[in-house]
Amino acid sequence: MPARRTVRSLGATALALLALVLALPGAAHAATPGGKRPVHPERDWLGSTVRGHEHPTGPLPPPSVDASVEGVDVSSHNGNVPWSTLWNNGNRFAYVKATEGTSYTNPYFAQQYNGSYDVGMIRGAYHFALPDHSSGADQAAYFVAHGGGWSADGRTLPGVLDIEYNPYGQVCYGMSASALTDWIADFLGAYQAATGRDAVIYTATGWWKQCTGNYGGFGGTNPLWAPRYGSSVGELPAGWGFHTFWQYTDTGPTVGDHNRFNGAYTRLQALANG
Known part of the structure; x- marks a missing residue:
C-alpha cells in the first residue's frame, strides 16, 4: 500500500x-531538519578513525625543539580535562571538539574550551564532518553557532574541519571524489564568509588520496593538520607543501592526542591573530 x-x-x-x-x-x-543525526558522536574525535584504518606504528618523535609548539586536542570522551597539568607539561594550545553533523554539541565544551583559555593556552574548536548527513554550508553554520566561531582576541585559532574515515559506514561516505571536494568547498566557503577566517583542514593522507582523488585545490588557502603516529609527519596530501599542525600520537600523557604546531610560538600567535 x-x-x-x-x-x-x-x-x-x-x-x-x-x-x-x-x-x-x-x-x-x-x-533534525536538513540532516541525519549521528549515532555515536561521543566516539568520534579528531583521528578516532585513523588508527583502525592505517595501523600506524613507530616511536614517538624526538623531544620538542624551539621551532615547534606542543598542544593537545580533546572531545567529550576526555571529560573534564586537567588543564593545569597539561599547561605545566608544556602544552600551549588546545583544540576542542564543538560539533558533529547538524545536531550534536560536545557536552564538555565549556569546561574544555574555556578551561584551556583560562590557564593561558591559545585555543580553537573543531567540527567532525558527516558529509552524507547534510550540506557543507549547513554544517559550517551549525559549527559557527555552537562554539566554532572566531574572535580577534589574539588567543583564538581558526576553526577546524575534521574530515576522515567514515565512522558509520563506507569509508568515503558513499560519495564520489568530486562530490566530496564540492562538499568540503561548501563548508570552507560558508565558514570563511561567517568568520572571515580560512578553516584548517584535518585529514589523513591515506583518506584524502582514496576519497578525494588526492585533490590539490585547498592547499593555497587552508592550513593542513596531518595525523601520523610515528617519528615524522610523512607524506602530505596534494596541494600542501608543508603542514601547520601534526598530530603525532593518540596515546600521550593525560589526554592521549598530542600535537605540534609547525613553527615558533610567535607564528602560532600570528595564526590566532589572522
Missing part, C-alpha cells in the same frame, strides 16, 4: 499517539 494511503488510513487514536510521540523530549532534536 502506498505510504500516503497508509498515513490517511490512520484512525484518530493512532494519529493522537503519533503526535504524542513526536512531542516527547528529544524527538524534534532527533529529526
